[in-house]
Each structure stands twice: as structure tokens, then as C-alpha cells.
Amino acid sequence: MSACNLNRVNGDFTGTSQINRALLNRYGVTFDFDYFDLTDGDRDALDAMESSGRPKLAPIRDISDKILAAHEKIKAAASQRDPWLDAYIRIFSIGLEYCNKDKDEKKKKIWPSNCDGCTFANKDLCSLVKQSTTRTAGALKKFALGIDYLIKLKYGEVITDPFDLAMESFKFTTYHGNLNGISVMSKYQGEDQEQMRDVITLLRDKITPIRKYMDGSIDEAVNNGRAETRFIEYDASKSEKKRILYSKELKDDLEKPGPNKKKLTYRVIDPFKEFEKSTGIDMKWFKKYVDGIVHSKSREQTKEGE
Amino acid sequence: MKHRMLRPVIKGLSTKEEVLADRDRILREMEDEDKKRKRKGEGKGEEAEKEKGNEPKTETRIETLGDYWRIEGVNYRGKIGNYDLSKQFLKGTQDQLIAHTLNARQNNDFGIESIAFHQSLFTTLYNGRNNPQTEEIRKFIDDEMKPRWLLTSTRIRYNPKGKDLVIHNYNMPDKEEIPINFVGGDEWVKDSKTPIIYQSLLGTSDLKQINEVYQWLNKVPAYLWRLNSKPENVVESVAGLDANSNGVILSCDGGAGSASASLGVRRARENLGMI
Numbered sequence: 001m002s003a004c005n006l007n008r009v010n011g012d013f014t015g016t017s018q019i020n021r022a023l024l025n026r027y028g029v030t031f032d033f034d035y036f037d038l039t040d041g042d043r044d045a046l047d048a049m050e051s052s053g054r055p056k057l058a059p060i061r062d063i064s065d066k067i068l069a070a071h072e073k074i075k076a077a078a079s080q081r082d083p084w085l086d087a088y089i090r091i092f093s094i095g096l097e098y099c100n101k102d103k104d105e106k107k108k109k110i111w112p113s114n115c116d117g118c119t120f121a122n123k124d125l126c127s128l129v130k131q132s133t134t135r136t137a138g139a140l141k142k143f144a145l146g147i148d149y150l151i152k153l154k155y156g157e158v159i160t161d162p163f164d165l166a167m168e169s170f171k172f173t174t175y176h177g178n179l180n181g182i183s184v185m186s187k188y189q190g191e192d193q194e195q196m197r198d199v200i201t202l203l204r205d206k207i208t209p210i211r212k213y214m215d216g217s218i219d220e221a222v223n224n225g226r227a228e229t230r231f232i233e234y235d236a237s238k239s240e241k242k243r244i245l246y247s248k249e250l251k252d253d254l255e256k257p258g259p260n261k262k263k264l265t266y267r268v269i270d271p272f273k274e275f276e277k278s279t280g281i282d283m284k285w286f287k288k289y290v291d292g293i294v295h296s297k298s299r300e301q302t303k304e305g306e
Numbered sequence: 307m308k309h310r311m312l313r314p315v316i317k318g319l320s321t322k323e324e325v326l327a328d329r330d331r332i333l334r335e336m337e338d339e340d341k342k343r344k345r346k347g348e349g350k351g352e353e354a355e356k357e358k359g360n361e362p363k364t365e366t367r368i369e370t371l372g373d374y375w376r377i378e379g380v381n382y383r384g385k386i387g388n389y390d391l392s393k394q395f396l397k398g399t400q401d402q403l404i405a406h407t408l409n410a411r412q413n414n415d416f417g418i419e420s421i422a423f424h425q426s427l428f429t430t431l432y433n434g435r436n437n438p439q440t441e442e443i444r445k446f447i448d449d450e451m452k453p454r455w456l457l458t459s460t461r462i463r464y465n466p467k468g469k470d471l472v473i474h475n476y477n478m479p480d481k482e483e484i485p486i487n488f489v490g491g492d493e494w495v496k497d498s499k500t501p502i503i504y505q506s507l508l509g510t511s512d513l514k515q516i517n518e519v520y521q522w523l524n525k526v527p528a529y530l531w532r533l534n535s536k537p538e539n540v541v542e543s544v545a546g547l548d549a550n551s552n553g554v555i556l557s558c559d560g561g562a563g564s565a566s567a568s569l570g571v572r573r574a575r576e577n578l579g580m581i
Contacts, residue, residue: 076309077309080309080311081311082309082311082312083311084311084312084313084314085311085312100561100564101561101563101564103565118561119541119542119543119561119562119563120560120561121531121533121541121543121559121560121561122559148312159313159315160312161314161315162312162313162314163314165312211314211318212316212317212318212319213319215314215316215317215319216316216319219316222311230551231319232325233552234325234328236328236332242320242324242325242328243318243319243320244319244320244321244322244324244325245319250322250325253326253329254325254329258330258333258334258336258337259333259337260333260336260337260340262333262336262337262340263333264328264329264332264333267526267551267552267553268551268552269551269552270550270551270552271552273550274550274552274555277531277555277557278492278531
């Protein structure tokens with residue numbers, strides 16, 4: 001385990017040497033102290049302290065064995081399949097690779113130098129951030145599970161939304177080369193944390209509408225071993241549309257006419273294709289991802305049977 | 307030790323029980339509506355009207371001539387004309403296809419056409435849908451629209467201030483520019499409150515007919531994509547068509563750099579003297 005400190009904003013400080021970018025890129029988690037500040041609560045606590053002129057230190061304890069044990073637990077958990085968390089992280093690693101302008105629909109080396117001239121209508125997000133590398137995706141998962149570990153340590157067996165964990169983790173792991181460097185200088189005056197805040201808000205806004213479909217598909221794959229990414233949408237009233245995961249059985253039920261020989265009007269929709277065009281987030285991987293869950297579930301069942 | 311996976315609380319989807327209860331309720335409501343209508347004596351008239359409206363028109367003539375179809379009676383820009391539709395799609399970006407078309411027209415070869423022309427062509431085919439060759443053409447177009455965008459020669463210029471511009475046959479001698487406030491929310495065509503948008507884009511503001519044509523062509527209703535708010539700088543988008551299981555997208559927010567396919571069309575040779 002190692003850590004490095006880097007003062008990027010005051011680049012003219014002497015006595016420090018630059019860190020090689022490749023080395024820097026191997027540090028999976030970034031803590032930005034730009035906005036670290038004393039809160040009123042901190043000040044109250046300091047004022048209430050005995051003013052001896054010297055800090056009052058807590059007794060020194062060696063908890064390294066506990067830290068290492070926790071780390072092992074988190075590492076072991078990260079090596080196992082976590083269908084929902086893995087899917088959200090895959091949005092960060094593959095979904096954000098999408099470029100509407102590129103002929104292969106991938107962000108390549110030139111990103112983001114040509115984004116200003118890009119005419120893709122929904123480029124607000126894809127021009128701001130690019131995908132995390134495989135290495136970073138690994139760190140994302142460990143960090144998310146680490147946050148969950150700390151929450152459980154402090155509050156007991158509470159359930160935290162894996163999407164919130166993924167988003168929080170993304171915020172700490174996606175700085176080096178992932179944010180639009182041109183925009184960070186021109187629009188954010190070098191304050192990449194502000195840019196990250198906008199990225200997180202945009203990501204949340206854009207992913208939230210597709211989440212129900214992702215969650216529903218994954219749930220069906222995990223619980224019933226069925227891979228399906230289509231949905232049935234119908235008008236429950238003039239102002240309300242409802243959706244349910246597609247199944248042939250349900251479709252047949254809906255095809256049955258009522259006493260007046262009329263049928264419910266419904267549509268079979270593929271929400272993921274439209275999502276890609278309207279958000280600039282690639283979701284072509286999702287169908288195979290759900291297939292993968294079903295296959296591994298069936299392999300597990302076969303093993304158990306043996 | 308096996309890690310317990312992190313599960314979200316799934317929101318926003320119905321259960322099967324809810325769907326079936328909704329179905330029974332909606333069908334009951336439909337039945338009540340029917341009864342009410344019959345009591346008012348509207349039922350019979352409406353049925354007759356529906357039958358009348360669904361009667362396919364048969365004026366459209368289609369011939370297969372080698373590697374293209376000849377479609378007669380296309381009403382485009384107020385003139386009835388005959389057109390040839392190639393059995394090969396053209397491939398490229400809009401700019402490349404327009405450049406190709408400028409040459410092609412001189413050699414009476416196939417080129418790209420505006421989205422308004424597409425609407426005229428599809429409506430003509432729809433009116434002649436009893437012709438067996440029409441189904442062949444319908445399938446040909448539908449099969450291409452599902453995997454990829456069908457590019458047209460129309461561009462929408464979204465201006466930061468003032469009216470936007472619908473430009474048919476962009477950069478071509480017969481270019482047509484229509485100033486209009488085009489920015490707005492994406493919408494199902496049938497539910498639109500601004501039919502004038504479709505007049506500028508498709509040459510018709512008959513929303514019911516537009517929707518019927520796509521319901522026939524791709525078996526799904528039509529939906530419009532466009533810029534939802536005024537851009538900071540001028541944005542030019544290519545108008546294209548795309549079909550999926552949910553709807554046909556009249557896409558007016560696509561980037562001009564994207565390569566895809568387009569229908570290859572030319573005026574039928576006999577008509578060249580009339581242009």
C-alpha cells in the first residue's frame with residue numbers, strides 16, 4: 001500500500017519534483033483537498049479543548065492487523081460477482097467510452113480535442129468525462145465495497161444502494177486524464193473538483209431513468225435465470241405509462257381480448273438503444289452482461305447438483 | 307466466505323399482478339365507453355367511417371425494372387411525378403451523399419432525397435399498399451431502418467437566437483429553406499401540439515396520416531427527436547429515420563459527421579423533360 005501527495009494547482013512550488021503520469025495513473029483513488037475546510041462543529045470542538053499549547057494526543061494503538069483484516073475482506077468481496085454494482089461500474093468503464101462522432105463509436109486518443117465542434121445533440125456528458133480504465137474499474141469496486149464496509153462498521157447491517165456506492169466511488173477514482181482537460185481550464189478555471197461535481201450530477205440525472213430497466217433485467221437474471229432486456233409498456237391511464245419486463249407468457253395474456261373483443265394496447269420496447277442515443281452512454285454491452293449472469297448462475301447450479 | 311451481493315430496491319416497474327389488474331380495469335372501461343357510445347347512436351357511424359378510411363387507395367403504380375422499382379404518382383412539393391427507387395442503398399455521410407448526388411443527377415443516377423420526399427414516397431406506397439410489390443418495397447426499407455439510420459438530404463440549423471431553419475436538399479441547387487421555431491421537446495407525432503413543425507419537415511401537417519404511414523411501414527408509431535433547448539452556438543443536425551421496436555424516430559438531432567445508409571432515388575427518365 002502506498003500514497004503520494006501532489007500539489008498540482010501551485011505548480012511553481014520549488015523543492016518538489018514532478019510525478020511521472022504513468023506512475024500517477026497507478027494510484028487508483030484520489031482525495032482532493034481543495035475544499036477541505038474547518039466546519040463550525042470543528043471550531044466548537046477546538047474551542048472546547050484544553051488550551052495547553054500542545055495537542056492532546058490519543059493513546060497510540062496498533063490497529064494495523066484490523067486494517068489488514070478489513071482489507072482482505074474487501075478484496076475477497078471485490079473478487080466475487082456483484083451483479084448490480086458491477087453493472088453500474090461497467091457504465092463508467094464501457095458506457096462512457098461512447099463517442100457519437102467516431103466511426104467506431106469509441107473515444108480514442110483525440111478525445112476531447114474536437115468536442116467543441118461536435119454536433120451530437122447530447123454531448124454534454126460524453127464531452128466532459130471519458131471511461132475509466134480496467135485497472136481503475138477494479139479500484140472503483142474495491143472502493144465502493146470499502147465504503148459499504150465502513151457504513152456497516154458504523155451503523156450496523158444497513159442496506160446502502162449499490163448505485164450510490166458506485167457514484168461515490170467514481171468521484172474519488174476518476175481524475176487522472178478522465179475529465180475534459182480543455183474544459184477544466186476554460187470553464188472551471190482549473191477546479192477539477194467542480195467539474196467532477198457536474199459530472200456526478202449529470203451522470204446521476206442521465207442514468208436514473210434507465211436504472212429501473214437495468215435493475216429489473218438483472219433481478220430477473222439473478223433470481224429466475226432468464227436473460228431479457230425488453231419491456232412491455234402500456235398506458236395505465238391517460239397520464240401514466242407503466243412498464244414490466246417482457247415475457248412471452250405475459251404478452252399472451254395481454255393479447256387475450258376482453259368481452260367487447262378489444263385488447264389492451266401495449267408496446268414492446270428496448271429502452272437501452274434509445275438511452276444510448278439520448279445520453280451518449282453506451283449500453284450495447286448490457287444484453288451480453290445479463291446473458292453472462294444467467295450462464296454463471298446455471299454453471300453454479302450444475303456444480304451444486306454434482 | 308461468500309460475499310452477500312449488494313441489492314438495490316427495484317422501483318418503477320410493475321408486477322405481473324398489477325399489469326393484469328390494469329388490463330382488466332382498462333378493458334372494463336373500454337366496454338363502458340362502447341356502451342355509452344352505442345346509447346348515443348355513434349357506434350354505427352364511426353364503424354362505417356373507419357371502414358371507409360381504411361380502404362386502401364389503388365392509384366399508385368409500381369413496376370420492377372431490374373435493379374430498381376418505378377413508383378408512379380408520387381406527390382412531392384405539389385407535383386405528381388414518377389420516381390425510380392434503387393434496390394441498393396447508398397452509403398456515406400450526408401455531405402458525401404450530397405456530393406455524390408450532384409454528380410449522379412447529371413448522369414441520371416440514384417441520389418439522396420430530402421426527408422419531405424421520403425414522406426411523400428412512403429405516403430404514396432401506403433396508399434398503394436394492396437399492390438404486392440409495395441410489400442416488397444416496404445420490407446426492403448423496414449429491414450434497413452432497423453439496424454441503421456436512413457440519412458436524408460435535410461438539415462436542421464438550430465440558431466441560438468431567432469428562428470431555426472429546416473433546409474431540404476442541403477447544399478444542392480434545389481435547396482429549400484423554411485424558417486421555423488423547431489426547438490422543443492421530443493414527442494410522439496400523434497400527440498404533437500405543433501403540427502406546423504411537421505409541415506416544415508415532412509411537407510404535411512396531417513399528424514394522423516404521418517403516424518398511419520409509419521405504422522404501416524415499420525409497424526410502430528412515429529416519434530420526433532430534436533434539440534430540446536436553444537443551443538449556445540449554431541448547431542446543424544442531419545434529419546434521418548430510424549426504426550426500433552418502440553417507434554420510428556424522426557431524428558433531427560444527429561451529427562452531420564455520421565456515416566449511414568440512404569435510399570437511392572431519381573426522377574423517372576420519362577419525366578425528365580417535365581422538371
